[in-house]
Amino acid sequence: MNIAGAINQAAIASTNRERIEALNRLTMEFYRTMGILFYSRYSSLRQENLCSVHPNVAHLLKNHFEKPTFGSWIELVKICADHLSSAGDRVAASYVQFLREQVPEEYRQQSKEVLRIIHSLRLNRGYKPPRKVHFPDVLESMRLLRNMMSHEWDSNEILQPLIDSGIDELVPEIIRLMMSCIDVKVIVPVSFYKERVEVIVMEGFTIHREHVPPTSEYTRHPFQSYVQYFDDEEMFRFKTNLIQFDRHRNICFAYARYSGNCAVFEHVPAAGSPSKHEVEFENLETLFELPEVIPEPLEQKHGRIKDCGETIHNLPDRLDDYVNRSVEEAELAKKLGHRKLYITTLDGGGGYGKTELAKKVVWDIIEDESKEKKLDFNYVVWVSGKTEYFSQGKIVKQRQSLKTVEDLIDSILYVTGNSKSIVQPLDVKRRITVDVLNTIPSTLLLLDNLETVPETEGVWELLIELGDEVETDFRVLVTSRVRTGKVEQVVTLRSMREREASDLTLIEMNKLDVSRNWKQEKYVQRIVEATGRIPLLIKHFVNLISRGYNLDEIASHLPSDADEALKFICNYQWNELSKGARKLLMGISFKGGRISFAQAKLLCGLRDESFKEAKEQLVLRSFLVDHPLINSVLELLPPISIFAKKKLSEFPDYEGEFTENDALLAPAEDLCDDAGVDAFTDEIALNQIFQRAEILAKRGSLKEAHAWYKEAVERFPESALAWRSMGEFEFRYFDDDDSARKKMEKAVNLDPKNPITLQTWAYWEYDRGVKTNSKPHLRKSIALNKKALKSSTDEYEHKKITDFIASAYMKMGYNTQDEWARAIAHKRMDYAKERDGYFRNVITLLEGNLYENPRTSAEVHHNLIDYNMLTNAFLSLKDPDAEERPKLDECALFYLREGLDLDMMNNQLRYTAKHPGILEALNRRGSEFSDKSSVASIVGEILEVEGSFSEIRKSVDGIVSTKR
Numbered sequence: 017m018n019i020a021g022a023i024n025q026a027a028i029a030s031t032n033r034e035r036i037e038a039l040n041r042l043t044m045e046f047y048r049t050m051g052i053l054f055y056s057r058y059s060s061l062r063q064e065n066l067c068s069v070h071p072n073v074a075h076l077l078k079n080h081f082e083k084p085t086f087g088s089w090i091e092l093v094k095i096c097a098d099h100l101s102s103a104g105d106r107v108a109a110s111y112v113q114f115l116r117e118q119v120p121e122e123y124r125q126q127s128k129e130v131l132r133i134i135h136s137l138r139l140n141r142g143y144k145p146p147r148k149v150h151f152p153d154v155l156e157s158m159r160l161l162r163n164m165m166s167h168e169w170d171s172n173e174i175l176q177p178l179i180d181s182g183i184d185e186l187v188p189e190i191i192r193l194m195m196s197c198i199d200v201k202v203i204v205p206v207s208f209y210k211e212r213v214e215v216i217v218m219e220g221f222t223i224h225r226e227h228v229p230p231t232s233e234y235t236r237h238p239f240q241s242y243v244q245y246f247d248d249e250e251m252f253r254f255k256t257n258l259i260q261f262d263r264h265r266n267i268c269f270a271y272a273r274y275s276g277n278c279a280v281f282e283h284v285p286a287a288g289s290p291s292k293h294e295v296e297f298e299n300l301e302t303l304f305e306l307p308e309v310i311p312e313p314l315e316q317k318h319g320r321i322k323d324c325g326e327t328i329h330n331l332p333d334r335l336d337d338y339v340n341r342s343v344e345e346a347e348l349a350k351k352l353g354h355r356k357l358y359i360t361t362l363d364g365g366g367g368y369g370k371t372e373l374a375k376k377v378v379w380d381i382i383e384d385e386s387k388e389k390k391l392d393f394n395y396v397v398w399v400s401g402k403t404e405y406f407s408q409g410k411i412v413k414q415r416q417s418l419k420t421v422e423d424l425i426d427s428i429l430y431v432t433g434n435s436k437s438i439v440q441p442l443d444v445k446r447r448i449t450v451d452v453l454n455t456i457p458s459t460l461l462l463l464d465n466l467e468t469v470p471e472t473e474g475v476w477e478l479l480i481e482l483g484d485e486v487e488t489d490f491r492v493l494v495t496s497r498v499r500t501g502k503v504e505q506v507v508t509l510r511s512m513r514e515r516e517a518s519d520l521t522l523i524e525m526n527k528l529d530v531s532r533n534w535k536q537e538k539y540v541q542r543i544v545e546a547t548g549r550i551p552l553l554i555k556h557f558v559n560l561i562s563r564g565y566n567l568d569e570i571a572s573h574l575p576s577d578a579d580e581a582l583k584f585i586c587n588y589q590w591n592e593l594s595k596g597a598r599k600l601l602m603g604i605s606f607k608g609g610r611i612s613f614a615q616a617k618l619l620c621g622l623r624d625e626s627f628k629e630a631k632e633q634l635v636l637r638s639f640l641v642d643h644p645l646i647n648s649v650l651e652l653l654p655p656i657s658i659f660a661k662k663k664l665s666e667f668p669d670y671e672g673e674f675t676e677n678d679a680l681l682a683p684a685e686d687l688c689d690d691a692g693v694d695a696f697t698d699e700i701a702l703n704q705i706f707q708r709a710e711i712l713a714k715r716g717s718l719k720e721a722h723a724w725y726k727e728a729v730e731r732f733p734e735s736a737l738a739w740r741s742m743g744e745f746e747f748r749y750f751d752d753d754d755s756a757r758k759k760m761e762k763a764v765n766l767d768p769k770n771p772i773t774l775q776t777w778a779y780w781e782y783d784r785g786v787k788t789n790s791k792p793h794l795r796k797s798i799a800l801n802k803k804a805l806k807s808s809t810d811e812y813e814h815k816k817i818t819d820f821i822a823s824a825y826m827k828m829g830y831n832t833q834d835e836w837a838r839a840i841a842h843k844r845m846d847y848a849k850e851r852d853g854y855f856r857n858v859i860t861l862l863e864g865n866l867y868e869n870p871r872t873s874a875e876v877h878h879n880l881i882d883y884n885m886l887t888n889a890f891l892s893l894k895d896p897d898a899e900e901r902p903k904l905d906e907c908a909l910f911y912l913r914e915g916l917d918l919d920m921m922n923n924q925l926r927y928t929a930k931h932p933g934i935l936e937a938l939n940r941r942g943s944e945f946s947d948k949s950s951v952a953s954i955v956g957e958i959l960e961v962e963g964s965f966s967e968i969r970k971s972v973d974g975i976v977s978t979k980r
Contacts, residue, residue: 018045018048018049018270018282018283018284019042019045019046019049019191019195020286021283021284021285021286022038022041022042022045022046022284023042023188023191024286024287025038025041025042025284025286025287026038026039026041026042026184026187026188027188028287029184032175032176032178032179033175035175035179035184036161036175036178036179036183039158039183039184039187039188040158040159040161041284042187042188042191043086043155043158043159043187043191044086044089044159045270045284046155046191046194046195047086047089047090047093047155048084048089048270048271049270050089050093050111050198051089051090051092051093051096052256052258052259052270052271053198053200053243053245054092054093054096054097054100054107054108054111055073055092055096055256055258055304056243056254056255056256056258056259057096057100057105057107057108057243057245057254058070058073058096058099058100059256059304059305060253060254060255061100061103061105062307063305066103067099067100067103067105068099068103069307070095070096070099070315070316071315071316072095072315072316072320073092073095073096073099074306074307075316076088076091076092076095077092077300077304077306078300078301078306081274081300081304082273082274082275082300083273083274084272084273086158086159087159090156090159094320095320096108097111097112097115098112098320106246107198107245107246110197110198111197111198114151114194114197115150115151115152116150117150117151118148118149118150119149119150119151119154119190120193123186123189123190124149126181126182126186127145127149127153127154127186128145128149129145129181130154130157130178130181130182130183130186131143131145131146131149131153131154131157132145133177133178133181134157134158134160134161134178135157135160137160137161137174137175137178142340142342144385146383146385147384151190151193151194154186154187154190155187155190155191155194157336158187159336160336160337198245200219200243200244200245201217201218201219201243201244202217202218202219202241202242202243202244202259202261202268203215203216203217203218203241203242203243203244203251203252204216204218204239204240204241204242204261205238205239205240205242205252206225206238206239206263207238208238209227211229211230212227212228212229212230213227213228213229213230214226214227215227215228215251216261216263218261218268223266223268228251231250231251231252239260239261239263240255241255241256241257241258241259241260241261242254242255242256243256243259257271257279257297257303257304257305258270258271258303258304259271259281260281260293260295262293265291267283267291267293268283269281269282269283269291269292269293270282270283271303272292274297274300274303277296277297277298277299278294278295278296278297279294279295279296279297279303280292280293280294281293281294281295314426314430314435314438317417318330318398318399318417318426318427318430318431319331319332319398319417321430321431324382324383326392326394327381327382327393327394327395327396328394328395328396328431328432328433329382329393329395329396329397329398329431330396330397330398330427330430330431331375331378331379331382331396331398331462332375332398334372334375334376334379335372335375337523337524337527338372338376339512339516339519339520339523339551340376340516341369341373341509341512341513341516343513344373344507344509345373345376345377345380346387347507347719348360348362348373348374348377348493348507349377349380349381349386349387349388349391350388351505351507351716352377352381352388352391352460352491352493353388353390353391354505357505357716358483358490358491358492359479359483359491359492359494359505360491360492360493360494360505360506360507361493361494361495361496361505361506361507362374362493362494362495362496362506362507362509363495363496363497363498363506363507363508363509364497364508364509364510364638365497365550365585365586365589365637365638365639366497366552366584366585366586366587366588366589367406367550367551367552367553367581367584367585368509368510368511368550368551368552368585368638369509369512369551369552370495370496370497370509371402371464371465371495373509374462374464374493374495378396378460378462378493381393381460382396392458393458393459393460393491394456394457394458394459395431395432395456395458395459395460396431396459396460396462397427397428397431397432397459397460397461397462398427398431398462398464399417399418399423399424399427399461399462399463399464400416400417400418400463400464400465401416401417401418401419401463401464401465401466401467401468401469402414402416402464402465402468403416403465403468404584406552406556406580406581406584416468416469418463418464418466418469418475419469419470419471420469420470420471420474421442421471421474421475421477421478422442422445424461424463424475424478425442425445425446425449425478426438426445428449428452428453428461429445429448429449429452432452432453432456434448434452446478449482450482450485450486453482453486453488453490454486454487454488455488456488457488457489458488458489458490458491459486459488459489459490459491460491460492460493461479461490461491461492461493462492462493462495463475463492463493463494463495464495465495465496465497466494466495466496467496467497467498467588468588479492497588497589497637498588498589498592498636498637505715505716505717506715506716506717507717508638508712508715508717508720510638510642511548511549511550511653512549512550512551512554513549514544514549516549517544517547517549517551517554518540518541518544520551520554520555521540521543521544521554521558522535522540524554524555524558524559525558525561525562528558528559528562529562530558530561530562534561539567542567543557543558543561543567545654546567546654546655547654547655548653548654548655548656549653550585550653550655552581552584552585553581553582553585553655556581579662582655582658582659582662583659585655585656585659586639586656586659589637589638589639590659590663592633592637593633593634593637594629594630594633596620596622596626596627596629596630597629597630597631597633597634598663599620599622599630599670600616600620600622600627600630600631600634600650601634601639601652601660601663602660602661602663602664602667602670602674603616603619603620603670603674604616604650604651604652604657604660605652605657605658605660605661605663605664606619606661606664606671606674606678607619607678608657609651609652609653609654609656609657610644610649610650610651610652611649611650612648612649612650613627613631613648613649613650614648616650618677619674619677619678620674620677621673621677628707631650632707632711634650635708635711636711639652639656640652641653642708645708702728702732702735702737702738702741705724705725705727705728706724706725706728706741708724709721709722709724709725709728709745712724713745713749718749718750721745721749722745722746722749722750725738725741725742725745726742728741728742729742729759734766735766736762736763736764736766736767736770736773737763739759739760739762739763739766740759740760740763740772740773740776740777742759743756743757743758743759743760743762743763743776743777744756744760744776744780746759747780747783748780753780753784756780757777760773760776760777760780763777764777769807770807771804771805771807771808771813771817774800774801774803774804774807775800775801775804775817775820777800778796778797778798778800778801778804778820779797779820781793781794781796781797781800782794782797782820782823782824782827785797785824785827786827789831789834791828791831794824794827794828795824795828797820797824798821798824798825801817801820801821801824802821804817805817805818805821812874812878815865815867815878816878818861818862818865819862819865819878819881819882819885821861822857822858822861822862822865822882822885823885825854825855825857825858825861826854826855826858826885826888826889828854829851829854829855829858829889829892830892832847832850832851832854833847833851833892835847836848836851848894848895851892852893852894855889855890855892855893856893856976858885858886858889859886859889859890859893859976860976862882862885862886862889863886865882866879866882866883867879870918876918876919879915879918880915880918880919880922880924880925881924883911883912883914883915883918883925884912884915884922884924884925884928886908886911887908887909887911887912887915887925887928887931887934888908888928888931890904890905890907890908890911891904891905891908891928891931891933891934893975893976894975900972900975901933902936902937902940903968903971903972903975904933904972904975905933905934905936905937906937906968907965907968907969907972908931908933908934908937909934909937909938909958909961910961910963910965910968910969912925912928912929912934912958913958913959913961916929916955916958916959917959920955920959926951926955929951929954929955929958930947930949930951930954932947934954934958935947935949935954938954938957938958941961943957945957
């Protein structure tokens, strides 16, 4: 059709600009030709019921083929070729197989160089050519150059490297090779006779006339075009409306666009401008002969399945103009490879680029380009809960493929090749899904926009259940505008970095032919600042500029479609905010988008707890800029401030309240300014850092949280609080205890008499001692708590610290008892002495640590703990067969009775009540109890115990005394 003319035009082009434009036209004509050929075959076979209706084809034609683009033709070729190939069609199978082959060896290095230069022209600095270059890689990259401005090419210098690479020879040669797998004829009947038909045959680059006999497929349609793919196929079988022949000019035309009631066709000559030909068609459906009823099969719902060699998936294609966000990409890939946590959530505001970043990371894994080499998936299942997207200044609704738990199960079965099981009942499908996943070495589920799924909680429950039941490597990646799960690690996507935002701005300007003047650094920087470095807003602002808007006008008075963009970014998170958080957001915008904590509380009338809760909601939903929070300042990105200001107009009562409160704030602000007073203390700033770190830690972002603690000790190196908090964080989340101890030592050195620091360090030494049965850790805990006792002046704190010391001695006693049980006979005596020493220490400490007349619930709770420890210490002192055993058990019984008198339903005391020593003591008193007796009856008997405890206690004083 038009390929011959396009090749000749590329050959005769003189300037660099003309050559690249001609090569673009050639590539476009190639995909248009292939699209027409494959669609014509698909349409005829569908009408013959030899292949099924593919709804993606119909939707593509209806939505994109009034004015088809380069990308539209590429997509049509892909869908039709893959669909026909799966149906066993030999034309499509041959073509698809050809696409999987690498370009011939003599062109591989040249192809990589061409790809590298094209991406560098588009400012995609992070691009690396694939290790294996296939035919479509080169041709599809040509569309990246289509939107670059012609006036940028006038000097020809920018394109010289591309010309030097030999692109003007490479592209035509690749097209010739790809066309070689399909040898077709276009046949147009022009005259009809009784026993023959005169036809025009277009084959290759030639046109001739011949006479052929009518066939069984033949019907009298003069000048109707037919495609013959093989000589052994019927000549008039594959009819097409997309190729038209003008008998007067003897020219073949290919479909270009549809306007009014006419289809416009184009012919590309060997030289000169394209010529046009119009043919009337009632509508687009008639032109393409679309079916009246279009079903929604699995492929339409869950996407096209792709086989990439080692990975089978249904992941959508990534953006050609994607700007790398290397820090977040590396963090997300690292978390996906976590050896224990299998669910990762990528959260952030709408329009921040979550979906594209997730696709980029997973595509890198599929194509073996990820730095996390240990990641390798046999199957990747993509499913989307997205209900809308932003396009051309409007929020556009779209069909949601993930609404229910069943949708998720169906998508897994579909991608893994088990579509036949989808008709089964839900419980059966769920069992099959687990069985299927257990046969696959490694699977990744990617759930996009999970927050909009009606059955979100049910989906989370299924993901957790699959994590428990699937024994192979199973991982989940979720994108969400809010954190919706309970067991995942989180990567939070904020605004782009300045360099990334600048690159995206320039790419969008190139794509939309924005004047060179706008590409000056000062204008690019203004766009970056005005958009808050939010990708969706950057794209939309550049789009507005390309349509003639002034930047000042856009920034100060948003056009209606820019207002829609802000709604797309903010509305979902806005709807999730509490009343207090909304008020705080509007209050910040009232003060121009920046306000101190103290001002915000007074302006909005929020108490400390309400303010803290509201602020955390704004942080979690990406409304606030991170860094100013350290200085106790709330700051909004400029576009977020505009959105909040517009929302404020809907709440006139708030606006009046803000105006009144702001008048009260002004004098106080002036006084601070006049006196040169810093409105915020170091302690407030530190607490703000800690709050931010705690939020990140709760969300699983431990690396980022740790960075905030580093910020604290760097800014306040003389603060014991900063060093203590960092040490405690490292003890809690990291394995390097030595590093945590150094932080604690630093805190103690800075404030040696602070009991809180000593207690905190002691707690973590105790924690390690309990977990590892380590006596050195427990001894360290005791030593630290003894130091804390000397600094403590509060009675309650004093008693609480004593309890911690006693707990450490109890644990050491139990550990030594285990060593005694494992020891050989002649070593047992030493272990017994050591064990009894620990339990004596417990008794000595706690008998003087009780409240004589506990009045408050805290005092009662304290005594209950001590009574239980005293009971167990007496029960554990001495060997089970020691002659003092009955008296020690009696002491234990009396302390247990004292505890049950305070709270007979205390679980710890009731558990201790079934200790063999207690049961023996009761039996010696005439009761008959065994370890199978009910707790209630045992407790009842204990509460009836009478006798003089002081006499019994005095009788064992020599055994219990620590002065032995």
